[in-house]
């Protein structure tokens with residue numbers, strides 16, 4: 184494999200104890216959204232834009248690839264929610280920008296088609312994400328589907344997945360039919376919470392929970408048999424009681440899958456609220472969700488955030504499943520989209536400014552709409568692959584060996600000893616998987632596998648976040664948290680008080 188030369192920052196080695204503590208202290212950052220601080224941590228690997236070098240490197244990276252995943256980003260929403268971390272353009276531009284945007288997407292498909300002979304490559308996963316990708320007119324989505332079929336082979340039986348808001352599905356049932364008729368089989372709907380005050384505070388189109396039933400009925404009537412509901416936890420002022428009611432509501436909607444997103448604050452309009460949310464709150468919510476969902480027949484292995492009630496079906500889209508288990512490369516098209524080839528990581532223009540200007544200019548000049556492209560070292564690529572693996576809370580041993588030419592134990596001897604001896608991870612027949620104890624320390628465990636440059640970045644973030652509970656926090660949380668202390672998992676009682684008192688923090 185054509186890896187880049189490892190940077191001095193990635194040749195360091197830190198003690199697992201130190202990194203584990205730093206990951207826990209920085210629990211709002213140490214997650215699957217990797218790498219952290221990529222402007223600095225990936226800087227040595229950035230390919231220059233001079234003389235189109237980045238375009239050539241982007242195309243060359245796909246030379247030896249026969250199978251890949253495709254992600255197409257649709258940056259339009261009816262309204263921008265304050266908690267959202269995704270690339271969404273100003274909703275006032277939706278109408279004027281939509282047709283232009285789909286023209287540009289088709290152009291991007293054509294460029295890739297010419298540069299990598301994509302018609303010879305097979306898609307094994309395909310997500311249309313956003314934003315709200317169900318929002319544009321069906322005729323535009325049809326153009327997108329047609330371009331995908333023209334420029335790639337589709338693996339027979341591959342499932343295509345899309346996302347909607349409840350409001351859109353409830354108000355436009357015809358759109359649900361149109362999307363299903365285009366061959367899209369899985370749909371994901373963002374309920375997030377049913378707590379009205381929280382919905383309002385988050386700038387989310389607040390509506391009675393009833394609308395979710397109307398939306399569900401429209402989705403089912405359109406013929407979707409793979410229906411996922413997204414919920415979010417980890418907001419300041421989100422009570423355990425309201426979380427419990429939201430979980431029950433999602434169960435009552437009777438979807439095949441329920442995905443739980445822990446709120447990631449970085450880069451959002453409400454980033455400052457992260458300091459009001461502690462690991463104790465998070466842990467209580469995770470435990471409550473696990474209990475309620477498993478009692479209702481929705482199952483997930485520790486650390487996995489998609490719960491499925493279908494045996495043998497992980498519940499995630501084909502796109503995400505193959506990325507997580509096999510580390511399948513993915514090509515991202517559209518504003519701000521991310522691509523990962525075996526040796527490069529790149530970002531399209533538009534994520535920072537959230538406008539079409541640069542994306543459009545580059546495509547109109549016949550260039551890939553790249554913001555930055557990084558030619559990765561093996562260490563950097565390992566960090567990225569394992570971070571993605573943690574969507575399922577496990578690292579597939581054969582996939583790791585196949586990608587990197589050495590075993591996980593050879594690559595991370597001290598880290599594996601650390602997690603296995605402390606009962607944080609255990610071996611299954613195919614993977615190294617989080618235990619229940621490890622799940623509680625998710626952020627510490629995942630950080631152990633980050634590239635050293637990213638670990639150094641975590642260590643430098645002085646003493647982690649300041650934990651200052653909002654006024655009234657104890658009143659809201661304490662009684663419910665006390666009840667959880669009798670849960671079979673001992674870790675919160677053992678680990679969290681130490682962390683919250685400052686002991687064990689990375690500095």
Ligand SMILES: C[S@@+](CC[C@H](N)C(=O)[O-])C[C@H]1O[C@@H](n2cnc3c(N)ncnc32)[C@H](O)[C@@H]1O
Pocket residue numbers: 260266267268269312313314315316346347348349372373374375413414415444445446447448451
């Ligand atoms: C791209 S959004 C698309 C769904 C659709 N637009 C909606 O809001 O219903 C996919 C999911 O990401 C989750 N999400 C959004 N912002 C997040 C954040 N800051 N941290 C964690 N998850 C987030 C939400 O659960 C959302 O449903």
Ligand code: SF4
Pocket residue numbers: 259260261262263264267268269271313314315348373
């Ligand atoms: S959460 Fe969904 S609807 Fe809200 S801004 Fe983000 S993508 Fe749009």
